Amino acid sequence: MKRRKPQQRLSHRDHSVSASSPAARSKRAPVGGLRLRLRLYFMRHAQAFFGSLGRLRKAPLASAMTVMVIGIALALPTGLYLLVKNLRGFDAQWQSATQLSVFLQKELPVSRLDKFLDELKQDKDISDFEYRDPTAVLIEFSQLSDIGDSLEVLDDNPLPGIVIVQSAVADTDAMTQLVERLEAKAEVDFVQLDRRWLERLYAIVDIGKRGVIVLACLLGLAVVLVVGNTIRLSIEGRRAEIKITKLIGGTDGFIRRPFLYSGLWYGLFGGVFALILINIALFAIKGPVMALARLYDDGFGLLAVDLSTTAIVVIGAVLLGWGGSWLAVSRHLRDIQPT
Amino acid sequence: MIIEFDHVSKRYEGSRDALHDINFALDRGEMAFLTGHSGAGKSSLLRLIALIERPSSGRLSVYGKDLSKVKPRQVPFLRRNVGIVFQDHCLLDDRTVFDNVALPLIVSGQLEYAEIARRVRAALDKVGLLDKEKMNPLRLSGGEQQRVGIARAVVNRPPLLLADEPTGNLDPQLSEEIMTLFQQFNQVGVSVMIASHDLALIARMRKRVLTLKDGRLIDDRVLA
Known part of the structure; x- marks a missing residue:
C-alpha cells in the first residue's frame, strides 16, 4: 500500500489556505444578509435538535429507563389531579340538586299533616316534595340497614314520617332561610340538608387538591433531578469532545445546545409516557368507577384525560426536562476546560 | 506581528516560573520551531497563545490583540483563528474522519452544509486522505491520524497554526512527511509555530528555532 505524498497534492490546491489577517477574513465571511443568517441559525438548532435525538437512540435502554422514570413521576400527580377534578365535577352537579329531608313530629294527626303538606304546596321556594309515611320509611330503613330485623321486635314504629323536599332555590342563603322556616313549623321535628355530606366531601376534595399540588411539586422536582443527573452523566461521557470543541472555538452556547435539547426530548417522551400510563390506568379502573357512578345516579363523570390536561402534562414535562438539563449544564460544563 | 511576547511570565500556584520573562515576536507568514527538554515550557507557551491559560505577568498579543483584554x-x-495540532491527535472516535475535520466549521456555524463538505474535502485532499473520509479515525495509522488532526486544524483557514509535538509518536519518515506538510502551509502564507524536541528534524527544516530552558528563552536563531 503506497501512501499518497501530501506534498504532491498541495501545489495546485494551495489557494484554499491563504494567510490573511482576521480583519481580512471577516470581510470574506459569508455576507448573505439576514435570510442566510436566519437559515444558518435554524440549521444550527436543527442540528442539535435532531443530533440529540439520535444520541438518545444510540443508548435505547438507558434512554427508555430515564423516560419511564419521568413518565411514572408525572403520571402520579396527573392521575390524582384527574380524580380530584372528577370528584369536583360530581360535587358541582350535586350542589344544585338541593334536597331537604324534613323529619316530622311523631304521631302527627292526619289533619295537621294535610295542612302542612298544603302549606308546602304553596311555598314558592319549594319546587317539588314527596311525603313518605312512617310505614314506608320503616320499610325503606329496614331495607337499607342491618338493624332492620331488630326493628321488627318493636311493638310500634319508632320512625316519623318524612317529606323529601326539592327546593326551588339553590344559593346557600336562600337554602338556609328555607331550612329555618321549615324548622319553625310545629309539625317539623328537624330538617336535614342533604348536601351537608357533600360539603364534607368538598372539604376532602380540597385536601386532595392541595395534595395534588404538593405531590406535583415534589415529583416535578424529582423529574428535574432525574434529567439533571442523566445529563450530568452524558456530559461526563463526552468530556473529551467538549474539551476539543472548546479548543477549536466552540462557544458555551454551542456546547450547551445538544444537552438542552436532550433534556427537552427526555421531558417530551416522559410526558407522553405519563399520558399513556394514565390512560391505561383509567381503562383499568373504568369498570368499578362506572359501577360506582351508577350508584350515584351517574353523578360521577366519565374519567378521561382531556385536551387541556394533555397539553399541560406535555408542556410541563418538556419544561421540567429543559430545566433539569439547564441545571446540569450550567453546573458541569464550566468545570470542563481544555488543558 | 502575529504573536508578540513582551516580558511574559507564567507561574503556577506553588511552584517556580514555568515561563520567565519571554520576549519574542512571530511575523506574519513566519515559521518557527520551539524546542527544549520536556518541562522547559514549550507546552505552557503554546497554551498561552491558545488562551488555554493566561500569563501571570507581561503582555502577550495575538493578531495585535492584547490577550489580557480578551473576555x-x-x-x-x-481560537477560531488559531489552528491547533496536538501530539495525541485529539480526534473523536465516535464519528468519521469527515465529521472530525468538519467540526471547526460546524462549531463556527457560519457555513451551509455544501460549503462545509467542499472545504472538508479540500483539507483532506491536502493531507492526502480524501479516500479515507468515511473511515473511523481509530482504523487509521498514527501518521494518518495526525494528518486528520492537521486537516481539522486548517479547515477553518486560520492564519496561524500551532502544533505541540506533532511528530512525537511517529517514526522518522512519517515525521518528515508531517513537517513537510506544515512547511507547505507556511509556503502559502500561514504562520506556523511547532513545539518539538526532535532536533535532527528541526535542523533539516532550516527555519527559525526558539530554544527554551527551565522556562527561559535562551536561544533564538534561524538555522541556515
Whole structure:
C-alpha cells in the first residue's frame, strides 16, 4: 500500500489556505444578509435538535429507563389531579340538586299533616316534595340497614314520617332561610340538608387538591433531578469532545445546545409516557368507577384525560426536562476546560 | 506581528516560573520551531497563545490583540483563528474522519452544509486522505491520524497554526512527511509555530528555532 505524498497534492490546491489577517477574513465571511443568517441559525438548532435525538437512540435502554422514570413521576400527580377534578365535577352537579329531608313530629294527626303538606304546596321556594309515611320509611330503613330485623321486635314504629323536599332555590342563603322556616313549623321535628355530606366531601376534595399540588411539586422536582443527573452523566461521557470543541472555538452556547435539547426530548417522551400510563390506568379502573357512578345516579363523570390536561402534562414535562438539563449544564460544563 | 511576547511570565500556584520573562515576536507568514527538554515550557507557551491559560505577568498579543483584554466569552472567537495540532491527535472516535475535520466549521456555524463538505474535502485532499473520509479515525495509522488532526486544524483557514509535538509518536519518515506538510502551509502564507524536541528534524527544516530552558528563552536563531 503506497501512501499518497501530501506534498504532491498541495501545489495546485494551495489557494484554499491563504494567510490573511482576521480583519481580512471577516470581510470574506459569508455576507448573505439576514435570510442566510436566519437559515444558518435554524440549521444550527436543527442540528442539535435532531443530533440529540439520535444520541438518545444510540443508548435505547438507558434512554427508555430515564423516560419511564419521568413518565411514572408525572403520571402520579396527573392521575390524582384527574380524580380530584372528577370528584369536583360530581360535587358541582350535586350542589344544585338541593334536597331537604324534613323529619316530622311523631304521631302527627292526619289533619295537621294535610295542612302542612298544603302549606308546602304553596311555598314558592319549594319546587317539588314527596311525603313518605312512617310505614314506608320503616320499610325503606329496614331495607337499607342491618338493624332492620331488630326493628321488627318493636311493638310500634319508632320512625316519623318524612317529606323529601326539592327546593326551588339553590344559593346557600336562600337554602338556609328555607331550612329555618321549615324548622319553625310545629309539625317539623328537624330538617336535614342533604348536601351537608357533600360539603364534607368538598372539604376532602380540597385536601386532595392541595395534595395534588404538593405531590406535583415534589415529583416535578424529582423529574428535574432525574434529567439533571442523566445529563450530568452524558456530559461526563463526552468530556473529551467538549474539551476539543472548546479548543477549536466552540462557544458555551454551542456546547450547551445538544444537552438542552436532550433534556427537552427526555421531558417530551416522559410526558407522553405519563399520558399513556394514565390512560391505561383509567381503562383499568373504568369498570368499578362506572359501577360506582351508577350508584350515584351517574353523578360521577366519565374519567378521561382531556385536551387541556394533555397539553399541560406535555408542556410541563418538556419544561421540567429543559430545566433539569439547564441545571446540569450550567453546573458541569464550566468545570470542563481544555488543558 | 502575529504573536508578540513582551516580558511574559507564567507561574503556577506553588511552584517556580514555568515561563520567565519571554520576549519574542512571530511575523506574519513566519515559521518557527520551539524546542527544549520536556518541562522547559514549550507546552505552557503554546497554551498561552491558545488562551488555554493566561500569563501571570507581561503582555502577550495575538493578531495585535492584547490577550489580557480578551473576555472569556470572546475566547472561542479568537481560537477560531488559531489552528491547533496536538501530539495525541485529539480526534473523536465516535464519528468519521469527515465529521472530525468538519467540526471547526460546524462549531463556527457560519457555513451551509455544501460549503462545509467542499472545504472538508479540500483539507483532506491536502493531507492526502480524501479516500479515507468515511473511515473511523481509530482504523487509521498514527501518521494518518495526525494528518486528520492537521486537516481539522486548517479547515477553518486560520492564519496561524500551532502544533505541540506533532511528530512525537511517529517514526522518522512519517515525521518528515508531517513537517513537510506544515512547511507547505507556511509556503502559502500561514504562520506556523511547532513545539518539538526532535532536533535532527528541526535542523533539516532550516527555519527559525526558539530554544527554551527551565522556562527561559535562551536561544533564538534561524538555522541556515
